[in-house]
Amino acid sequence: MIGTGISVNSITARRRHPLARVAVVALALGLLGGGYALAAPNGSTADAAIASGKADDVAQGKSLFVAHCASCHGMNAEGTNKAPTLIGVGAAAVNFQVSSGRMPAADAGPQAPRKPRPEWATDQAVDQLAAYVQSLGGGPTVPSAEQVDPAKGDPAKGGELFRANCIQCHNFVGAGGALTYGKYAPPLNPATPTQIYEAMATGPQAMPVFNDSTITPEQKRDMIAYITHVRSQVDPGGSGLGRIGPVTEGLVAWVVGLSLLILASIWITAKKRRAA
Amino acid sequence: MNAPPKAITGVSTFVDDRIGAGNFLKRNLRKIFPDHWSFLLGEIALYSFVILLLTGTFLTFWFKPGMAETTYTGSYAPLYGVKMSEAYASALNISFDVRGGLLMRQIHHWAALLFVAGMTVHMLRVFFTGAYRKPRELNWIIGILLLSLALLEGLTGYSLPDDLLSGAGLRITEGVMLAIPIVGTYLQFFLFGGEYPGHDVISRFYSIHILLIPGILLALVSAHMILMWVQKHTQMPGKGRTEKNVVGAPFYPAFMIKAGAFFLFTFGVIALLGTFAQINPIWLFGPYTPADISAGSQPDWYMGFLEGALRLMPAWEINFLGHTVTFSVLIPALVPLGIVMTGLALYPFLEQWVTGDRREHHVADRPRNNPHRTAIGISGITFYGILWLLGANDEISANFHISLYTTTWFGRIAIFVGPAIAYWITYRMCIGLQRKDAEVLSHGVESGVIKRMPNGQYIEVHTPPAEDIAEHIRGKKEIPVLESAEDGEGIPPKGARSALGRLRAKMSEAYGTDHVPLTDGHHEEGHEGEHAGVGAGDRKELH
Numbered sequence: 001m002i003g004t005g006i007s008v009n010s011i012t013a014r015r016r017h018p019l020a021r022v023a024v025v026a027l028a029l030g031l032l033g034g035g036y037a038l039a040a041p042n043g044s045t046a047d048a049a050i051a052s053g054k055a056d057d058v059a060q061g062k063s064l065f066v067a068h069c070a071s072c073h074g075m076n077a078e079g080t081n082k083a084p085t086l087i088g089v090g091a092a093a094v095n096f097q098v099s100s101g102r103m104p105a106a107d108a109g110p111q112a113p114r115k116p117r118p119e120w121a122t123d124q125a126v127d128q129l130a131a132y133v134q135s136l137g138g139g140p141t142v143p144s145a146e147q148v149d150p151a152k153g154d155p156a157k158g159g160e161l162f163r164a165n166c167i168q169c170h171n172f173v174g175a176g177g178a179l180t181y182g183k184y185a186p187p188l189n190p191a192t193p194t195q196i197y198e199a200m201a202t203g204p205q206a207m208p209v210f211n212d213s214t215i216t217p218e219q220k221r222d223m224i225a226y227i228t229h230v231r232s233q234v235d236p237g238g239s240g241l242g243r244i245g246p247v248t249e250g251l252v253a254w255v256v257g258l259s260l261l262i263l264a265s266i267w268i269t270a271k272k273r274r275a276a
Numbered sequence: 277m278n279a280p281p282k283a284i285t286g287v288s289t290f291v292d293d294r295i296g297a298g299n300f301l302k303r304n305l306r307k308i309f310p311d312h313w314s315f316l317l318g319e320i321a322l323y324s325f326v327i328l329l330l331t332g333t334f335l336t337f338w339f340k341p342g343m344a345e346t347t348y349t350g351s352y353a354p355l356y357g358v359k360m361s362e363a364y365a366s367a368l369n370i371s372f373d374v375r376g377g378l379l380m381r382q383i384h385h386w387a388a389l390l391f392v393a394g395m396t397v398h399m400l401r402v403f404f405t406g407a408y409r410k411p412r413e414l415n416w417i418i419g420i421l422l423l424s425l426a427l428l429e430g431l432t433g434y435s436l437p438d439d440l441l442s443g444a445g446l447r448i449t450e451g452v453m454l455a456i457p458i459v460g461t462y463l464q465f466f467l468f469g470g471e472y473p474g475h476d477v478i479s480r481f482y483s484i485h486i487l488l489i490p491g492i493l494l495a496l497v498s499a500h501m502i503l504m505w506v507q508k509h510t511q512m513p514g515k516g517r518t519e520k521n522v523v524g525a526p527f528y529p530a531f532m533i534k535a536g537a538f539f540l541f542t543f544g545v546i547a548l549l550g551t552f553a554q555i556n557p558i559w560l561f562g563p564y565t566p567a568d569i570s571a572g573s574q575p576d577w578y579m580g581f582l583e584g585a586l587r588l589m590p591a592w593e594i595n596f597l598g599h600t601v602t603f604s605v606l607i608p609a610l611v612p613l614g615i616v617m618t619g620l621a622l623y624p625f626l627e628q629w630v631t632g633d634r635r636e637h638h639v640a641d642r643p644r645n646n647p648h649r650t651a652i653g654i655s656g657i658t659f660y661g662i663l664w665l666l667g668a669n670d671e672i673s674a675n676f677h678i679s680l681y682t683t684t685w686f687g688r689i690a691i692f693v694g695p696a697i698a699y700w701i702t703y704r705m706c707i708g709l710q711r712k713d714a715e716v717l718s719h720g721v722e723s724g725v726i727k728r729m730p731n732g733q734y735i736e737v738h739t740p741p742a743e744d745i746a747e748h749i750r751g752k753k754e755i756p757v758l759e760s761a762e763d764g765e766g767i768p769p770k771g772a773r774s775a776l777g778r779l780r781a782k783m784s785e786a787y788g789t790d791h792v793p794l795t796d797g798h799h800e801e802g803h804e805g806e807h808a809g810v811g812a813g814d815r816k817e818l819h
Contacts, residue, residue, distance in 0.1 A: 110679075155354045163440060163562045167570035172441070173560045177571030178673035178680045185571065185674075229354055230560065236372070237382055237554030245441060247668040249555050250577025253389035256553075257545055258320070258397065261390070264541040265316035268534050 061132025064125055068104050068118075077136055082108070089202065090139020091130035096198035098126045100191070102205075110182035111205050114190060140201040140211075147217055148193035153225025161215065162223050169207075173230050175244045179206050189231050193224045309531040310511035310524035314401045316538055320394030323542040324387045325497065331384040332486065338374050340366040341436065341482035343475045352559050360438075360563035363478045367437035367558055383550035388433060390546060392426050392578040399423060399620070403653050405640035407510040409633070413624040415503040420621045422496050425489055427578055432485040434576055437556075438478055443564030444573040446473065448586070455605035473566060510640045513751020515744050519638045572671060581660050584667035585612045588687045612663055616656065623652075630783050632758045644713070645752045647706030648787045654702040655695035662690050710792035713749045716741050718795050750794065757788035 014020065066075065072083035079085030083105075086094070097103035101115040130142060146152065171177045174188030183206045188196065197220050203209035210220075241248040279285075292298040309315075342362035348355050350365070351372050370377035399419060402408055408416035431449065435442045450472050453464045469476035508522050517523045525531050549555075561570070575583050585608030592603040627649065628634070643650040665672070666687035673680040720738035727735050740746070760772040760781030772781040 156356050156358050159354050159562060160358060163565075163568045163570075167440075167568065169571050171572040172562075172570045175572065176674055178670040180680055182677075182679040184677075226354060233354075235554045235557065237378055237557060238552040240554050240557070243557070243560065244572050244671055246556075246574040246576050246580075247572070247671045249385075249553075250389065250580065252549070252553055253386065253393055253577060257386065257390050257549055258393050260545045261320050261394070261542060262313070262317070262397075264545075265320075265538060266313040268538055268541075269311050269313040269316065271534075 057128045057131035058135045059132075061128035061130070061135075064120070064129050065132050068120065069129070072105070077133060086133050086136065088137035088139045089133060091134040091142050092140040092198040093202040093204065094130040094133045095126055095142045096195050096202060096204055098129060099123075100195055111184060114186060140198070143194060143197045143201075143217070147221060148197045148224055149221065150193055150225040150228040153218075153221040153223070155222070155226040155229040157219070158222030158224065158226030159230075161219055162226050165210065165215070166223070171244060173243050174227055175242060188227055191227075193228060196224050196227060197221075304505075305526070305528040307505070307527040308508075308522045308524045309527060310509055310517075310522055312512050314405075315509060316534075317394060317401050318398035319535060319538055320542055321391050321398055322394075322497065322501075323539045324391035324394055324546065325493065326539075327387040327543060327546055328384060328391060329490065331380050331387065332490075334380045335370060335377075335384060336486060338366060338370045338377065339363070339436070339482075341479045343438070343473070343478050355559065355562070358563060361478070363436060363438040364558070364563045367439070371559060379550055382553075382555050383546055385555045386549040386553070387546045388430055389555075389577060390542075392423075392430060395419075395423050395426055396578075400653070400657070403620070403623070404643040404650060405510065405512075406637065406646060406649065407640050408624045409637040410624075410628070411507055411636055412503075412510075415500060415507070416624055417621055418496055418500050418503070420617060422493065422500065424617060425493055425496070429485060429489040429493065430576055430578055432481040432489070434579075435481050436478060436485060437558045438564050439558040439561040440564050440568055440570060441556075441558070441561045441573055443473070443566070444569055445575050445579075446477065446564075447566070447569075448575075448583075451605055452609040455602040455609065457599065457601055457606075473564070508638065510638055513639050513642065513748055513753075515747035517639060517751065519636065522638075571674075574668060574671075577664070580667035581612055581616070581663035582609065582667075584663035584665065584669070584687065585609070587669055588663070588666055588684060588691060590688075612659070616660060619656065627787075630758075630780065630787050631756050632784065633756045635756075639751060639753070642748075642752070644706040644709040646755060647703050647710070650706050651699045651702040655699040658698035659691065659695045662687060662694050707791055710752075713752070714792050714794050717746060717749055752794060754790055755788035758784035760785070 065073075065077065069077070069086075072080060073086050074080050074083075077086040094103075097112075098121050099117070101117045101121075102112040104118065105112040106115065127142075133139075134141065166174070169177050169179060169185035170188055171185075176187035177185045179185060185206070191199070198204075199207060200210040200215060200220055200223075201212075215223075235243075241252060288298075340362045344362050345359055346362050346365050348358050348360055348365050348368065350356075350369055352368055355368065367381075370381055372378070402416065402419070431445070435446045435449075450464055450468065453467065454460045456463060464472070467477065467480065468474040469480075509524075511517050511522055511524065514523070525534075562568070574580065586605070589604050589608040592607075594601050594603065641649075643653075666683065669683040669687065670680065672678060673683055720740045723737045723739045725737040727737050729735060741749075758771065758781050759769050760778075762768050768778075768781075771777050
């Protein structure tokens with residue numbers, strides 16, 4: 001170019017640099033994203049944050065999210081090809097997944113198993129994370145202590161609902177069961193009442209959602225009453241054998257019952273009459 | 277000798293004068309029974325049956341076989357106020373409000389599992405020792421009938437409490453009935469008295485379970501025992517044991533005491549299980565409604581192989597002249613049962629047809645000495661075992677974290693490959709064990725003494741086997757082979773001319789040919805040179 005001391009050729013050369021295209025796309029995306037973030041309505045985010053906790057919690061939650069969740073769920077919980085978006089899943093889903101140790105997931109499998117929580121996932125951290133995700137797009141909230149109090153539920157009614165809705169996958173008394181393609185319905189014994197409620201409300205992993213119009217909050221509490229009552233029950237008939245029905249019973253009949261009797265028959269016939 | 281006290285002679289003379297049982301008892305109380313642990317396996321079933329009759333009677337005092345709806349007001353809180361059938365309510369009542377009721381229910385159920393398990397192992401013992409051979413074929417058939425009836429008895433009993441688990445079993449039973457072409461729907465309406473589940477099936481099953489089948493079982497058990505008594509028990513081969521004698525202890529007192537003790541053992545084990553291991557906790561299952569179904573719905577173990585067959589079967593269904601033929605239910609319901617039960621019932625006759633063996637057998641075979649029979653038996657067990665295992669494939673999948681479809685595909689392949697592999701392995705094992713036997717007879721047993729020869733060679737000194745072991749081994753009996761060789765003019769014998777006849781002759785040759793004939797000691801030429809290093813040769817030097 002005349003007078004600048006930079007030749008046109010050198011500009012052209014830079015334009016044709018292999019990284020030029022990447023730089024342009026990055027610039028354009030940055031402008032677009034930044035512009036959208038500035039222009040997008042922020043009102044609902046603030047309202048939701050206020051509804052589910054303090055605005056501080058949302059900010060704290062966001063930093064926790066960026067540190068522990070964003071690598072799979074995306075920087076803004078928009079989802080990636082590794083994990084779904086979390087916009088609209090609600091605080092209940094976050095509380096369920098993180099408090100039961102399922103999230104952060106350890107590795108990609110058909111289903112994330114329940115495991116001990118990581119150190120950072122304290123109750124407070126879970127609440128903050130939940131507040132952040134709730135602020136993104138609403139969704140089911142964490143139930144109150146009263147909503148999940150087994151003492152306030154009717155176990156008999158809950159039992160009928162449980163048998164009609166849950167045992168297809170979770171087995172008669174929640175011992176868990178197999179599903180297709182390596183998925184499974186986990187045992188219900190380690191789940192807290194809050195987690196049971198949240199699982200019904202959010203339908204984690206392979207589980208369907210039982211929303212409030214399908215099963216009312218009172219009915220959910222009845223079911224929690226039934227589940228916690230039955231699982232804390234001392235088996236009146238002796239060892240419960242895992243409470244999974246005839247499979248372990250048959251195993252015990254053969255391995256314990258029949259083996260003992262065969263040993264007895266060997267012992268009895270080994271006793272010979274002494275020759276007089 | 278002291279005369280017996282008057283109290284005894286008086287009563288026994290009174291009875292003997294009127295019934296004349298003295299002679300009968302005199303003859304039969306000294307009946308000789310051979311001693312072998314495996315001969316007691318059938319008694320497990322017999323004593324479990326006695327326990328079943330006693331505990332079952334107790335349960336009938338409180339059980340109400342009705343399907344009328346009632347509201348539960350008993351002491352089990354999580355079901356309080358729930359609507360259910362009378363049958364289920366009364367079963368809960370037995371479990372929670374009748375003193376000793378739960379223990380009786382549990383003993384009854386454990387006894388039922390051991391009843392069928394005892395029958396199964398007893399039947400396997402009879403099969404593998406060839407104790408079903410002439411003259412005992414009819415008693416074998418009675419045994420197969422007993423086993424089939426026991427399965428039906430178990431199925432009806434399992435359904436009675438009308439809980440959600442038994443309802444699932446009943447629903448499958450209904451499905452199987454419906455799958456039967458042409459008559460299926462009629463049969464189903466006949467049994468259930470209308471649409472499923474109706475109001476009749478529990479009371480009908482009750483009559484069948486407590487009256488009809490136990491009556492037939494009792495009659496057949498008696499026939500089974502009388503035939504065994506009359507034909508005498510088979511004995512294992514051994515010293516002084518021939519086809520014409522029975523070596524053992526007399527019924528009274530020796531065998532009676534052993535049998536009595538074994539009854540107490542059986543009762544003890546069943547009572548222990550009934551006390552410490554919970555079985556069929558119907559209160560956890562809840563009342564049956566056709567709308568509900570649970571994961572982990574399994575039948576009791578003896579129906580597990582049918583469950584497995586159903587789970588393995590691909591969903592095959594055709595439409596034939598406007599009728600649906602549901603192979604996906606029909607095949608798993610009928611084919612494995614047919615192969616196992618019909619195969620067992622026919623085996624004595626098939627074996628006779630193949631071997632042409634019309635002799636009487638009172639000395640049992642050691643399983644190794646009839647390798648093809650043993651291999652057939654083991655492949656049958658493998659076939660049954662794979663189906664049985666796959667009947668629990670959801671529990672296997674859930675507890676061992678194996679994908680459910682993986683277990684299904686494993687089963688679909690293993691059900692064909694497994695029995696074949698089992699056949700081959702068993703056959704080779706039998707031949708190997710026979711070789712070991714032959715070696716023990718011809719070379720003796722290893723003494724553990726190592727000897728150095730003058731030329732520096734080391735050998736282990738072998739000693740002749742103990743007499744009872746040698747006699748046990750020598751009890752091996754040849755399996756007859758049909759005559760199929762051509763005569764001098766190139767004409768095969770009459771039976772071997774048709775295609776079937778040729779097949780029969782071929783099978784007979786394969787089945788009966790003894791690959792490891794027993795030789796006593798070192799009579800064969802050239803034998804010593806071959807084996808001098810390990811035994812026979814040096815024994816001479818020891819002498």
